[in-house]
Amino acid sequence: MTHDETPTATEPAPDGPTVPHGPTGAARRRGLLRVGDRVQLTDPRGRLNTITLAEGDSFHTHRGYFRHDDLIGQPEGTVVRNSGGIEYLALRPLLADYVLSMPRGAAVVYPKDAGQIVTMADIYPGARVIEAGVGSGALTMSLLRAVGDGGSVHSIERREDFAAIARGNVEDFFGGAHPAWELSIGDLADVLPTVAEPGTVDRVVLDMLAPWENVDVVAGALAPGGVLICYVATTTQLSRLAEDVRADGRYTEPQAWESMVRGWHLEGLAVRPEHRMIGHTGFLLTTRRLADGVDAPLRRRRPAKGAYPVAPDGAPADDAELWTSEALGEREVSDKKIRKVRRDIEARPEL
Secondary structure, eight states: OOTTOOOOEEEEOTTSSEEEESSTTSGGGSSSOOTTOEEEEEOTTOOEEEEEOOTTOEEEETTEEEEGGGTTTOOTTEEEEOTTSOEEEEEOOOHHHHHHHSOOSSOOOOHHHHHHHHHHTTOOTTOEEEEEOOTTSHHHHHHHHHHOTTSEEEEEESOHHHHHHHHHHHHHHHTSOOTTEEEEESOHHHHHHHHSOTTOEEEEEEOSSOGGGGHHHHHHHEEEEEEEEEEESSHHHHHHHHHHHHHHSSBOOOEEEOOOEEEEEEETTEEEEEEEEEOOOOEEEEEEBOOTTOOOOOOOSOOOTTSSOBOTTSSBOOOGGGGSTTTTTOOOOOHHHHHHHHHHHHTSOOO
């Protein structure tokens, strides 16, 4: 099958028989609520709970309960009343809701950053994308949505336990294996040359501690004009990455930014910013692959004094000590937490 072809898939209809549907996961987003659907419940105070519908099960709180059967077969947007008279609005969670509530081992890429990555890296239907640092699979879902069934997302993760959690989350969201997705375990520098011919990759997305270590191997895989986009947490990482991209010589001048989201309170004429906001989560850096043999135009702006550290004799300083794991803000996830999340995912019923 070529990347331009869209496979035909089937999914059980609410009454039993299989029916053809379009892109992977689309049928799970439509129709009446059915067994196996994840449903987000909103109470009168705006508090959220997410459940998976199952025949005979109940949703309990200290203020009462209701049966899942009250929702099965109903349309989205239904209101259900529990035994205590509390009403809940039932809707399928959006991708952003799912990402923030799903089991996780590594920290997830927030929806605001995933949206920026998809847009600013120009992830298009049919694109061939390499993702390194799959974490819990949050960004993977957005990439798969963007490339569609006819594209390709090859995710590379160093840790087998993180990969298992990501696979469970992605397949749970799409209702099974996605035809455009492959997942490999190993280091990007080792795996990328084995899965992509030189100059054939359209986009590379890196979410890792030291992305500058892979600038060379990524340049070999990217097609001319291809985009490299990196997600880093600290200014120290951002500085090192930008300088290494410039030093490589095969990329355009890097650009970096962050985004912040502030909600607004809406109540009649009392319209004001919320007291809390989603502030800094990470920095994004983008650059594009130059054609082979082309030199990037010289930068015409002069660096500010003190921008580059120097030794007492005036020579460039040895800044190796700046790039330690501690300085870069690396935080290890406990093995105990990873084992628990993985057990929970593997204990889910088969889709």
